[in-house]
Every structure is written in structure tokens, then in C-alpha cells.
Amino acid sequence: MLRFKILKTSQKNKSRLGLLITPRAVVETPVFMPVGTQASIKALDPQKVSSLGYRIILCNTYHLLLRPGVEIIKKAGGLHRFMNFPGAILTDSGGFQVYSLFSFSKITEEGIIFRSHLDGSEMFLSPESAVLAQCELGSDIMMVLDTCIPYPCDYEKTKELTDLTHRWAERCLDYYQTFPKPKGALFGIVQGGMYEDLRSLSARYIANLPFPGYAIGGLSVGEPANLRNKMIEIAIENLPEEKPRYLMGVGTPLDLIEAIMRGVDMFDCVLPTRNARRGTLFTSQGYVNIRNSKYKEDFSPLDPFCSCYTCRNFTRAYLRHLFQAKELLAYTLLTLHNLHYYAKLLERVRLAIKEDELTPLYEELKKLYQKNPEEVEE
Amino acid sequence: MLRFKILKTSQKNKSRLGLLITPRAVVETPVFMPVGTQASIKALDPQKVSSLGYRIILCNTYHLLLRPGVEIIKKAGGLHRFMNFPGAILTDSGGFQVYSLFSFSKITEEGIIFRSHLDGSEMFLSPESAVLAQCELGSDIMMVLDTCIPYPCDYEKTKELTDLTHRWAERCLDYYQTFPKPKGALFGIVQGGMYEDLRSLSARYIANLPFPGYAIGGLSVGEPANLRNKMIEIAIENLPEEKPRYLMGVGTPLDLIEAIMRGVDMFDCVLPTRNARRGTLFTSQGYVNIRNSKYKEDFSPLDPFCSCYTCRNFTRAYLRHLFQAKELLAYTLLTLHNLHYYAKLLERVRLAIKEDELTPLYEELKKLYQKNPEEVEE
Numbered sequence: 001m002l003r004f005k006i007l008k009t010s011q012k013n014k015s016r017l018g019l020l021i022t023p024r025a026v027v028e029t030p031v032f033m034p035v036g037t038q039a040s041i042k043a044l045d046p047q048k049v050s051s052l053g054y055r056i057i058l059c060n061t062y063h064l065l066l067r068p069g070v071e072i073i074k075k076a077g078g079l080h081r082f083m084n085f086p087g088a089i090l091t092d093s094g095g096f097q098v099y100s101l102f103s104f105s106k107i108t109e110e111g112i113i114f115r116s117h118l119d120g121s122e123m124f125l126s127p128e129s130a131v132l133a134q135c136e137l138g139s140d141i142m143m144v145l146d147t148c149i150p151y152p153c154d155y156e157k158t159k160e161l162t163d164l165t166h167r168w169a170e171r172c173l174d175y176y177q178t179f180p181k182p183k184g185a186l187f188g189i190v191q192g193g194m195y196e197d198l199r200s201l202s203a204r205y206i207a208n209l210p211f212p213g214y215a216i217g218g219l220s221v222g223e224p225a226n227l228r229n230k231m232i233e234i235a236i237e238n239l240p241e242e243k244p245r246y247l248m249g250v251g252t253p254l255d256l257i258e259a260i261m262r263g264v265d266m267f268d269c270v271l272p273t274r275n276a277r278r279g280t281l282f283t284s285q286g287y288v289n290i291r292n293s294k295y296k297e298d299f300s301p302l303d304p305f306c307s308c309y310t311c312r313n314f315t316r317a318y319l320r321h322l323f324q325a326k327e328l329l330a331y332t333l334l335t336l337h338n339l340h341y342y343a344k345l346l347e348r349v350r351l352a353i354k355e356d357e358l359t360p361l362y363e364e365l366k367k368l369y370q371k372n373p374e375e376v377e378e
Numbered sequence: 379m380l381r382f383k384i385l386k387t388s389q390k391n392k393s394r395l396g397l398l399i400t401p402r403a404v405v406e407t408p409v410f411m412p413v414g415t416q417a418s419i420k421a422l423d424p425q426k427v428s429s430l431g432y433r434i435i436l437c438n439t440y441h442l443l444l445r446p447g448v449e450i451i452k453k454a455g456g457l458h459r460f461m462n463f464p465g466a467i468l469t470d471s472g473g474f475q476v477y478s479l480f481s482f483s484k485i486t487e488e489g490i491i492f493r494s495h496l497d498g499s500e501m502f503l504s505p506e507s508a509v510l511a512q513c514e515l516g517s518d519i520m521m522v523l524d525t526c527i528p529y530p531c532d533y534e535k536t537k538e539l540t541d542l543t544h545r546w547a548e549r550c551l552d553y554y555q556t557f558p559k560p561k562g563a564l565f566g567i568v569q570g571g572m573y574e575d576l577r578s579l580s581a582r583y584i585a586n587l588p589f590p591g592y593a594i595g596g597l598s599v600g601e602p603a604n605l606r607n608k609m610i611e612i613a614i615e616n617l618p619e620e621k622p623r624y625l626m627g628v629g630t631p632l633d634l635i636e637a638i639m640r641g642v643d644m645f646d647c648v649l650p651t652r653n654a655r656r657g658t659l660f661t662s663q664g665y666v667n668i669r670n671s672k673y674k675e676d677f678s679p680l681d682p683f684c685s686c687y688t689c690r691n692f693t694r695a696y697l698r699h700l701f702q703a704k705e706l707l708a709y710t711l712l713t714l715h716n717l718h719y720y721a722k723l724l725e726r727v728r729l730a731i732k733e734d735e736l737t738p739l740y741e742e743l744k745k746l747y748q749k750n751p752e753e754v755e756e
Contacts, residue, residue: 039699043706045687068674068699076677076695084691296446299454309423313462317454321417321446328421331706 002141002185002212004029004244004265010356014236014263017353020244022140022185024080025055025088029244029265030349032256032342033058033090034273038067039083042273043331044339046085052308052336053343056088056140058268061133062097065123066116070136078138090268091139092248093130096217099148107147109164127171131179131186139184143215144172146189151221158193165191166205173209187246189217190235199231203238213244216264220250229258236263253282253345254369257362260349272338277331279323280373282341287373288316290334295320308340309333380519380563380590382407382622382643388734392614392641395731398622400466400518400563402458403433407622407643408727410634410720411436411468412651416445417461420651421709422717424463430686430714431721434466434518436646439511440475443501444494448514456516468646469517470626471508474595477526485525487542505549509557509564517562521593522550524567529599536571543569544583551587565624567595568613577609581616591622594642598628607636614641631660631723632747635740638727650716655709657701658751660719665751666694668712673698686718687711 003021010016018029034041034049037060041049049057059079064070076082079089098105098114105114111126127145134142145168147161169188176186188211192199206214216235219228232247239245246266247259256267272282279291283303288295290302298316310319310333322330352358381399388394396407412419412427415438419427427435437457442448454460457467476483476492483492489504505523512520523546525539547566554564566589570577584592594613597606610625617623624644625637634645650660657669661681666673668680676694688697688711700708730736 038703038705039696040703040705040707043710045707045710047687047691063703067703068695072675072695072699075675076693082693082696082699084696297450297453309425313425315454315460317446317450318417318460318462321450321460325416325418325441325445327416327418328706328709329418329423332421332423332710 001183004213004242006242008354008356010353010358012356013261013358015260015353015358016263016265017350018244018265020056020088020266022056022088024086024140027055027088028350030256030260030346030353031056031266032346033266033268034339034342035060035268035270036083036085037270038063039073039079041335041339042277043328043335046083048336049339050086052339053347054087054339056090057085058090058092059083059137059139060094060097061091061130061137061139062094062101062125064091064137065094065133066118070133073138074136080138088140089138090141091134091137091143093143093145094125094133095130095145096148096249098125107161107164109167111145111168127168128175131172131175135176135179135183141213142176142184142186144169144186144189144211146191146217149191149193149218149221151194151223153193155195155198158195158198162191162193162198162202165189166202169206169209173211185212187211187213187215189215189248190239191218192231192235193218194223194227194231196230196234199234200238203235207239211243213246213266214239215246215248217248219247220255225255225258228255229262232259232262232264252369253342254365256345257349257358257365260353261358261362272342273335275373276334276338279334281334282338282345286368286371289373290316290320290323292320302337303341306337306340306344308337310337310340379561382591382620384620386732386734388731388736390734391639391736393638393727393731393736394641394643395728396622396643398434398466398644400434402464402518403466405434405466406728408634408638408724408731409434409644410724411644411646412717412720413438413646413648414461414463415648416441417451417457419713419717420655421706421713424461426714427717428464430717431725432465432717434468435463436468436470437461437515437517438472438475439469439508439515439517440472440479440503442469442515443472443511444496448511451516452514458516466518467516468519469512469515469521471521471523472503472511473508473523474526474627476503485539485542487545489523489546505546506553509550509553513554513557513561519591520554520562520564522547522564522567522589524569524595527569527571527596527599529572529601531571533573533576536573536576540569540571540576540580543567544580547584547587551589563590565589565591565593567593567626568617569596570609570613571596572601572605572609574608574612577612578616581613585617589621591624591644592617593624593626595626597625598633603633603636606633607640610637610640610642630747631720632743634723635727635736635743638731639736639740650720651713653751654712654716657712659712660716660723664746664749667751668694668698668701670698680715681719684715684718684722686715688715688718 570580
């Protein structure tokens with residue numbers, strides 16, 4: 001169902017160039033996957049998403065379970081047909097949303113009890129039901145159900161939740177193996193919180209299970225960047241060389257390149273799309289906040305070095321006007337730009353790995369993105 | 379600046395086929411102009427608008443005066459460059475919005491005093507300032523400032539406001555003639571409320587002024603269709619044959635064809651775009667309300683006889699899901715469909731006039747649209 005081919009490994013750092021081969025798409029890695037939570041990359045039609053070069057996206061099982069429901073998507077012929085996206089789709093297990101969207105959710109050995117954020121009804125997610133839902137969606141890459149460890153979290157609690165993640169991973173795998181074909185690939189998830197020994201233990205435990213790929217979970221939850229990078233290093237030391245590694249929910253351009261230099265192959269994050277809808281853009285000059293009054297009469301493109309539809313056709317003054325006037329076109333044009341930026345960034349990364357010259361790009365991104373997005377003076 | 383060429387006049391009714399020739403676009407009439415209130419057709423990029431075949435759109439002077447302000451658009455090189463629309467742009471005078479958006483607005487001989495709906499500041503619109511603003515926007519077709527007559531309205535008040543409209547029309551024309559070239563064409567507006575003699579008087583008065591085109595205003599304000607049609611007939615009897623006639627703010631497909639058969643050449647209306655954002659679609663089977671629960675598992679296209687991007691690529695079930703989930707893509711896809719429907723409808727109208735066979739289309743639309751949009755059962 002899934003093959004991963006490493007084309008080149010850097011001599012200077014742990015970065016590598018690869019191909020993730022799924023039935024629907026051949027994906028060059030390192031890759032960034034835009035997030036289409038409710039079976040839509042917010043504000044973009046799937047033709048635009050494809051035209052930006054994206055061959056794989058992520059959808060959230062939790063949201064789709066609740067609305068429109070897995071049954072409807074199954075009847076539609078699967079998620080790809082439902083949303084008319086021709087590339088590959090990775091789905092998460094739903095576990096993360098259950099934690100992040102609710103004050104109420106209860107973990108038992110069996111699974112997670114939670115309430116729908118739409119109608120408050122009680123629902124239950126188990127390792128088995130999470131895999132079943134993803135199989136029925138027709139996902140190309142599925143994720144095991146894991147536990148979400150808050151930050152900070154004490155050692156005992158972290159160990160307990162990590163152990164439970166391991167038992168759930170085995171249950172997912174057992175259930176997956178009984179599910180009839182065709183089905184997507186199932187990835188394991190490393191947890192272990194922010195403790196070096198638990199991260200290492202978790203990576204070794206999960207690496208011992210026959211998954212075709214491995215995710216690193218529980219990061220980007222508020223910890224400092226150096227701690228995150230340390231955890232990534234420990235996880236990757238204990239994961240097999242030949243399998244793809246996916247860092248969940250990360251991040252800024254700088255976060256991405258730091259993880260890539262440590263050996264990560266896959267990423268997803270709401271950052272480019274969510275930031276766009278809030279007026280924060282990634283450009284060759286760093287962050288631009290289009291709400292800023294200094295762009296009121298700025299008739300230059302958002303990014304003069306960008307070739308996206310937005311930058312080729314509209315000025316900062318117009319984009320600011322659309323945003324201030326809450327015109328829907330603002331969200332479309334700005335999302336298009338940010339996703340174009342991420343696609344081009346990953347292209348540059350892959351080219352740099354090919355030439356084994358990632359450091360200059362890393363230095364450039366560090367300079368651009370170490371500071372926070374610009375403040376808005378309205 | 380503007381030429382109008384009549385290619386054919388029906389022998390059976392007053393409909394005619396024409397070409398409206400502006401510096402930026404040659405527009406086939408009868409024509410429907412989508413509304414881009416704030417310098418954007420809501421939820422669509424200008425490339426999509428053009429690809430639907432629209433060569434002329436309408437923008438609202440009132441909204442642009444307030445935000446971003448005429449100065450900024452002037453500095454941007456005019457409205458066309460600001461919003462990057464390559465076709466022609468018609469602007470209204472701002473008068474209608476002043477009435478419809480405010481409880482507070484005061485009419486004097488000089489003009490209209492009103493408050494901005496954005497910040498409450500007091501503003502003033504005169505016949506001269508309305509023309510100036512539109513000239514500065516770079517509009518291809520401008521409208522004189524008129525008064526808006528409510529419905530119902532007594533005879534004396536209607537006469538008073540109609541007479542004022544006439545004096546303002548002359549002032550607009552005087553001011554316009556002093557304005558240096560290049561400038562767009564300025565259209566007059568017929569008022570007269572719902573009184574036959576006043577409509578007739580107003581049409582004769584305005585027709586006597588040297589405008590290159592004439593609008594029929596003050597209709598579609600709540601009056602029954604037969605009364606509206608009567609007023610259209612009276613206005614058109616008194617307007618010159620060789621000039622374009624524009625019915626402002628109308629309407630449904632049925633409204634359009636009824637007015638076309640009475641000799642109207644141009645229309646604008648928020649209906650297709652606003653309805654789309656509310657989930658009401660125009661289709662070859664009449665109204666569809668995509669929120670309706672019966673479309674939950676309907677995997678057929680919105681309109682099986684439609685060739686728009688939406689109908690070619692997505693099912694009713696998916697569109698309903700997007701709409702219920704408030705995904706921005708819903709508004710884009712549904713707006714695209716409705717504007718495609720209107721563009722194709724006008725194409726059919728023009729073809730039917732060419733063959734002088736408008737009645738079957740009229741009968742079809744009467745059957746489809748005499749009833750109200752379907753109720754929603756959620």
C-alpha cells in the first residue's frame with residue numbers, strides 16, 4: 001500500500017530526500033501537508049490545492065466522524081471522491097481533537113469517552129473504532145489512536161499515558177490486520193512527553209511494531225524549541241532509517257527546517273492556512289501582517305519575489321482592503337499565498353538536500369522567523 | 379466613451395439584442411451584471427468572474443467612498459486596477475445605499491446628509507460629489523444621484539422626490555460636462571414611484587436630457603410584479619429606442635425575462651450571489667436549497683444539466699456538508715454556480731431573441747420560478 005524510497009541522505013546532517021509512494025500519488029519528501037479539517041482546505045477549492053503542487057493533505061477524523069459522519073463519506077465512495085481531491089489523504093486518529101476541543105473527555109483502558117462539540121452527545125473512541133473509521137474514510141495513511149500528554153506533565157502521568165499509547169498501538173495493529181483489503185497504511189506514534197528516557201523508550205517500543213511509518217507526537221504543545229528539537233533527536237535515533245518519519249502538528253518555516261535537519265520527512269500544520277485567515281503572511285521578507293495600516297496605500301505585491309496568483313495580480317493595499325472589509329476573497333487569496341509559500345519552501349529544502357547545502361537556507365529562515373509576527377498598528 | 383448598437387428587435391415583443399461598446403469591453407445585451415459591492419464579487423476571484431463570461435460588473439460607490447476611500451483607489455490607478463477586473467465597471471451613485479442602510483439620512487435641495495455605517499461620522503452626498511467620486515473611481519458607466527422613493531408612498535411625496543431627482547439629474551450633467559476627460563458615460567435615472575402619470579412624466583423629463591443611457595429606478599422595492607411591469611412599460615414607452623435601458627436592482631430569472639420582453643437591456647442584482655451564500659441555488663429544476671436534509675446523501679450534482687466547475691466536480695451531499703460546516707469553500711462553489719446560471723440564462727435569452735422565440739423560455743421560467751424557494755427541513 002505504501003512504499004518509501006530514500007533517494008539521498010545528507011553527509012552534514014540527518015536530512016534526507018525521499019519518495020513516499022501511495023496508490024494515488026508519488027510524494028517527494030520532506031513534505032508539508034496542508035490541513036483540510038472538515039474535508040476542505042479552508043477557502044481553497046481542491047483544484048487550487050493541486051495546482052500549488054500538493055499531492056497529499058491531512059483531514060481530521062474527529063471532525064468527519066461528527067459531521068457529516070463516516071457513513072455518508074463511505075456511501076459517497078470515500079473521502080477522496082467526497083471532496084474530489086485526487087492526491088493522497090492522511091487522516092489523524094481523532095484523539096488529539098478529543099483532547100484539544102473539550103474540557104470533558106475521559107480516558108479509560110478501553111478508549112476515550114467524550115462529548116461532541118456540535119450537539120453535546122456522548123461518544124466513544126477506541127483504538128479499534130479509530131482504525132475502522134479511517135479505513136472507511138478510505139484514508140491512504142492512517143494514524144493509531146494515541147493519548148495526548150499535556151505540557152507540562154509529571155513523570156508518572158507521562159509514563160502512564162505513554163504505556164497506554166503503546167497498548168493502544170498494538171490493539172490498532174491487531175484490528176488493522178483483521179480488516180479486509182483494500183486499506184491504507186497505518187502509522188505508529190511515538191509519545192513519551194518531554195522526558196528523554198520515556199521518549200527513547202517509546203520510540204523503541206513503537207519501532208518494534210511492524211508499522212510502515214512512524215509519527216512523532218505530543219510535541220509543539222507549548223514547550224521551548226530546543227526541548228522539542230531534543231525530543232525529535234531522541235525519537236529519531238530509535239526509529240528505523242528506512243521508514244518515513246512524520247512530525248505531527250509542526251510548524252513555522254524555522255520549525256520545519258530544524259526538524260528536517262534532524263531527519264523528519266513529513267509535516268502537517270494549520271499554521272499557513274489559519275495565519276492567512278488572520279492576516280499573517282509568510283513572505284521572502286519574513287512575516288507581513290496585512291491588517292497593518294502602513295499597507296493602506298502600498299501598491300506593491302504582498303511579496304515581490306513570489307509568483308503565486310495573489311502576488312501576481314493584487315496589491316497589498318487591495319488585500320488589506322479586502323481583509324478589513326471582511327470580504328471572503330481575502331481568505332482565499334491569502335491562504336493561496338501562504339500555501340504557495342510553504343510548497344515553494346519545501347521545494348527549496350529538497351533542492352538544498354540534493355546539493356547537501358541546507359545550512360544557508362537554515363540561516364536565512366532563522367533570520368526571518370526568529371522574531372514574532374509583526375504587531376498591528378491599525 | 380460608450381456606444382450602443384441594436385442588432386435586432388423582436389417582432390413579437392419589445393425585446394432587443396444589442397452591443398454595449400465600452401473602452402474596456404464589448405458587452406452583449408440583454409446583460410446581467412453581478413454586484414461587487416466592496417470591489418469584490420463576494421467569494422470569487424476576478425479570474426473566475428471573467429471565466430464565467432462576465433464582461434461588466436457593478437460596484438457600489440457608497441461602500442467604496444467609506445472604505446477604502448476614493449483617494450486610495452485613485453492612487454491605485456482606478457477601480458479596475460485596484461481590484462484587477464479587466465472588463466467594464468458600472469457604479470451606482472451611492473444614493474440607494476444611503477437610504478437602505480440608514481434610519482438617519484436627511485434630504486435637502488443640496489443633497490443627502492447621512493452617517494457612515496462604519497464609524498457614524500456625518501457625511502454629505504451631492505449630485506456633484508456623486509459624479510466626482512465615480513469619475514475618480516474610473517467607472518465606465520456612472521449613475522446620476524437620484525432620490526429613493528419608498529413603497530408605498532403618497533402622490534405628493536412621490537412627485538416632490540421625483541422633481542428633485544430631475545433637478546439633481548441636471549446638476550449631475552452640468553457637473554459632468556465640466557469634468558475633464560477621460561471619463562465614463564453618465565446614465566440618467568427615471569423615477570416616478572408607482573404612479574403612471576409621474577413615471578411617464580419622469581421618463582419624458584430624463585429622456586430630454588442628453589444621457590447616453592437611461593436607468594429605471596425605484597422598482598423592486600416591495601411592489602407586486604404586475605405593478606412593476608406596468609411601470610417598466612410606461613418608462614420605456616417614453617425612452618428613446620436607440621439608447622440602452624437599465625433596470626436597477628432586478629431580479630429573479632422570471633423578473634429578468636419579463637423586463638426583457640418589455641425592452642430592458644441591462645440588469646444588476648445581488649440575488650444570485652446573496653442567495654448562494656444563504657444556500658439557495660438556481661437550477662434547471664428551479665430552486666434548490668442545499669441546506670435541506672434530503673440532500674444529505676444525495677450524490678448527484680447540484681444541477682445535472684449544468685456545466686459549471688461546482689456541478690462538474692461536487693455532489694449535493696458534499697455541498698450540503700460544506701454549507702452546514704460553514705466552510706468558506708461552500709460560498710465560493712455556490713456563488714460560482716449561481717453566477718454561471720445567470721450567465722447561461724442570459725445567453726439563452728439572447729439566442730432566443732435572435733430567433734425571435736422568447737416565449738418558450740418565458741413559459742419555462744414561469745413554471746420554475748413562480749413559486750417561492752423551497753422550504754428547509756433540517
